[in-house]
Amino acid sequence: MRVLANAADAVLERIDLLLDRFHRRPGVIAALLLSPSLLVLSVFAFFPLLYAVYISLFDTRRGSFIGAGNYARAWGDPEFWRSIKVTCYYALGTVPLSLAVSFAIAWLLFRVTFARGLFRTLYFLPYVTSAVAAATVWRALLRPQSGLVNLLLDSAGFETQKWLIEPRGILHLLTDGLVPVSFGPSLALCCIIAFDVWHSSGFMIVVFLAGLSSIPRQLEEGARLDGATTWQVVRHVSLPLLSPTIFFLLIVSAIKSFQSFNSFYALVSAPGEDTQNLIVYIYAQFYQNQQIGYGAAIAVVMCAAIVVLTIVQWRVVGRKVHYE
Missing domain, CATH: 1.10.3720.10 (MetI-like)
Structure with a gap:
């Protein structure tokens, strides 16, 4: 029982030390709290945006890379x-x-x-x-x-x-x-x-x-x-x-x-x-x-x-x- 109690005390002391370090570095706590929201935004907002930029550089009908060709086409498109x-x-x-x-x-x-x-x-x-x-x-x-x-x-x-x-x-x-x-x-x-x-x-x-x-x-x-x-x-x-x-x-x-x-x-x-x-x-x-x-x-x-x-x-x- 003493061994288990000593192990529990050591774990609690370790947790206290980690919490003290986090309190001294509020940026780390903010990052941990924001990480779930940032994960959701990354999946449903940032990744689709980056993927849209990526496919905008291609002629998807032919499957060929055309760089800024689509943007140049939009610049000269009266309907746009x-x-x-x-x-x-x-x-x-x-x-x-x-x-x-x-x-x-x-x-x-x-x-x-x-x-x-x-x-x-x-x-x-x-x-x-x-x-x-x-x-x-x-x-x-x-x-x-x-x-x-x-x-x-x-x-x-x-x-x-x-x-x-x-x-x-x-x-x-x-x-x-x-x-x-x-x-x-x-x-x-x-x-x-x-x-x-x-x-x-x-x-x-x-x-x-x-x-x-x-x-x-x-x-x-x-x-x-x-x-x-x-x-x-x-x-x-x-x-x-x-x-x-x-x-x-x-x-x-x-x-x-x-x-x-x-x-x-x-x-x-x-x-x-x-x-x-x-x-x-x-x-x-x-x-x-x-x-x-x-x-x-x-x-x-x-x-x-x-x-x-x-x-x-x-x-x-x-x-x-x-x-x-």
Whole structure:
């Protein structure tokens, strides 16, 4: 028994010595704690990314190494640049509009006292609804011949529209042809933007409500006692204190706008030049044209563009964020 007790004491002493060494080297403890997450990320994120870079250097149809040939092809491909233009139009439409609409609704919901929980649930429902199911309903509403929207426009004496199959630019339609057809987003793309603003606003509303709840009430009350109007309170008190929340939503929504696929593919079953963003274009290269290497090259370019955009946002917008 004494031998076992001495062995146990020796093991415990050894463990104590190891723990003391770990406490003196916090980097080792951090590495051990992060290792499970890093393992999962390596398998499901880093390895696929590196493999995409690898296959982008090959002509997968012929099985030959072509180096930067796929990237050179993308540089000279007009369809690739059109998909970039559609993606930029989509991002410029969804990100600021979603932030503005979500903040306005959250600010109103924050001050509602009657049936507050019911209203918050109703505004959050679109976000938890399947994008494909919601898009199917929107397609039925926006049908050119039998859609409810066109029926209402026709009964009110307005001109009906093609909506999701209209390739002409929205500015061209609004100005009766004064603006060129190809300038600005098409009406079909604007419908997709409206759908995504409606579908994604629930998440932003919840985040904005959490941010508004963290603002000390005495700050707004003090501003009102000093004679500030509601708009002045929002502009000079609420928005500056919500800058970390706005910055977070800006980063997330900008990345998501480059990765949008469900709404494009579900609303427009056969995307045309005016509704084909980068993700849909990559999908077409992979599964329709069977050009795996070329599609991987475009995916790598898009990943690099997202990283650069995020860094620029951190450097430019991040400096204006007030954390205290």
